Amino acid sequence: MISIEEMRQSVKGEILIGVPMSEHTSFKIGGNADFVIKPIDKDDAIATARYFQKKNQPFIVLGKGSNVLVSDYGLRLPVVFFEEALSKYEINGRNVYAEAGVDLQRLSVATFKHNLSGMEMLAGIPGSLGGALLMNAGAYGQEIYDTLNWVEIVGGGEKRKLKKKEIKIKYRETEFKDEVLIAAEFSLNKLDDKSYEFQKKVREENLTKRRESQPLSMPNAGCIFKNVIIDDEIVSAGRLIDQCGLKGLKVGQAMVSEKHANFIVNLGKAKADDVVKLIRTIKAKVKAQHQVSLALEIKMMGFEDLNIQNLTG
Ligand SMILES: Cc1cc2nc3c(=O)[nH]c(=O)nc-3n(C[C@H](O)[C@H](O)[C@H](O)COP(=O)(O)OP(=O)(O)OC[C@H]3O[C@@H](n4cnc5c(N)ncnc54)[C@H](O)[C@@H]3O)c2cc1C
Numbered sequence: 001m002i003s004i005e006e007m008r009q010s011v012k013g014e015i016l017i018g019v020p021m022s023e024h025t026s027f028k029i030g031g032n033a034d035f036v037i038k039p040i041d042k043d044d045a046i047a048t049a050r051y052f053q054k055k056n057q058p059f060i061v062l063g064k065g066s067n068v069l070v071s072d073y074g075l076r077l078p079v080v081f082f083e084e085a086l087s088k089y090e091i092n093g094r095n096v097y098a099e100a101g102v103d104l105q106r107l108s109v110a111t112f113k114h115n116l117s118g119m120e121m122l123a124g125i126p127g128s129l130g131g132a133l134l135m136n137a138g139a140y141g142q143e144i145y146d147t148l149n150w151v152e153i154v155g156g157g158e159k160r161k162l163k164k165k166e167i168k169i170k171y172r173e174t175e176f177k178d179e180v181l182i183a184a185e186f187s188l189n190k191l192d193d194k195s196y197e198f199q200k201k202v203r204e205e206n207l208t209k210r211r212e213s214q215p216l217s218m219p220n221a222g223c224i225f226k227n228v229i230i231d232d233e234i235v236s237a238g239r240l241i242d243q244c245g246l247k248g249l250k251v252g253q254a255m256v257s258e259k260h261a262n263f264i265v266n267l268g269k270a271k272a273d274d275v276v277k278l279i280r281t282i283k284a285k286v287k288a289q290h291q292v293s294l295a296l297e298i299k300m301m302g303f304e305d306l307n308i309q310n311l312t313g
Helices: 004-010 042-054 104-113 120-124 129-135 193-213 237-243 272-290
Strands: 014-020 032-038 060-062 068-070 079-081 089-092 095-099 148-155 158-163 180-187 228-230 233-235 254-256 264-266 299-301
Touching (some): 004 014, 042 079, 042 148, 042 158, 068 272, 095 104, 237 272
Parallel strands (some): 068 299
Antiparallel strands (some): 095 180, 148 180, 228 233
């Protein structure tokens, strides 16, 4: 049982009751979180993480909610938002320090303006740095871990710094589970004028490609499934879904995007339940036609008591 009175003694930030997650996810889907904590600064963010971890109280950290599906029944676990508390970044020469709540697009643009290469291709990813580090976000040949020096975390109630070689990183996945990511430092590469102009052109082309191929005008959560490796080759999950003829397939107000088959869009009033049904259908059709089990890229939240385990495999 969580006592708000007790929590207030360790946590300085605002505590909000009954917050609609549909307002905090890019999918615009999800019931109410029972309570949300917004730490006020870095010390408070660390104190909040330590408070829950020391009590062995599970909790959820949400960044920009751009890669999650929250259940229609909402979230019973406390939810912590770091956007305001962890919003600083500093660029010193080639070194970039950034806190987990920093907007990834902002960081990407700022570092590139400083003639630094390593994050410019991440410009179209609409998440926070914390979410990007948790998901090992990447695009067009760059991944967030490529240039990382260290990441500061709170795990088991203790603050620690992990060097890149101490972190297990996989495609769109890291080993982090209960750890809270607080900040990170990167060493980017200095671009000379000629390579800056070249990278600028490639980056603009990639952003145009993104606008043309992704349903950015409708609420979505990015790619639903991870790409798959077949015979040592990366095969696009979107292509497999498209080959099953599933573009445009609807359940309620959730639809497989006509533009990109690995995106599900919310046509207005989609329920998480509609999305789950669509995910089940996509997985079954792809399995039947291609003998491939698609694995989810998005994180499911608030489904612990519902029988959806077979969605994650
Ligand atoms: C239109 C669109 C395009 C996208 N394109 C790409 C793309 O090209 N490449 C790509 O990799 N992704 C892409 N994504 C997915 C998404 O933007 C990234 O995964 C992003 O990095 C998630 O960040 P977030 O802050 O929104 O994380 P959230 O969705 O809020 O959370 C994702 C996970 O990270 C955890 N988390 C968040 N912050 C922390 C923290 N500080 N400490 C511990 N755990 C934390 C959450 O608990 C959750 O498990 C796209 C999404 C959309 C909507």
